[in-house]
Amino acid sequence: GAGVSQSPRYKVAKRGQDVALRCDPISGHVSLFWYQQALGQGPEFLTYFQNEAQLDKSGLPSDRFFAERPEGSVSTLKIQRTQQEDSAVYLCASSRAGGLYGGELFFGEGSRLTVL
């Protein structure tokens, strides 16, 4: 597609439910990133994929968070047993290059998660 596509755009979950957020990066982009953006804050790094390999997951806040990119294109961020503090916008970004010098990041519009 023309840009990074994320779905759903809005998700309301009851505390304790599992959620799955999808990211469809720009075609051919090697690198894919997930960020968490709390209200009024800057995005915070969660995890990074180069193709299908998850090279860095140091930003995932707990073992309830899990991300995958099995075929090196679409990625899913899964949050198990959601808590109120998980409420945030989850941003996905992709870049053409791989490695530490990933180049310009192109962001999607985000998935806004509200946990009641």
Place this chain on the structure above:
Amino acid sequence: GENVEQHPSTLSVQEGDSAVIKCTYSDSASNYFPWYKQELGKGPQLIIDIRSNVGEKKDQRIAVTLNKTAKHFSLHITETQPEDSAVYFCAARSRNTGKLIFGQGTTLQVKP
């Protein structure tokens, strides 16, 4: 780890005036400094970036300066227009970790 501080948190200017947003970073291994504009309900969009081997870069009404010694960089917007109103984020990427670390954001309001 890397920390990026951004000031001010809010900035209000009259149309046509200049706006300056400043950031400092902590990791001396940082070598890439992008600036993003985020409009309500949208994802961040890159507006300009600078690498550590360059001191200044300009693109029409937008310029960025970098002082590696002091570890700070700034965004300058001249001749501001109402459509410049948005939240602006600075970021820094360390060549060691590759992670892009964002500042806290500046809400810019340009009054007509």
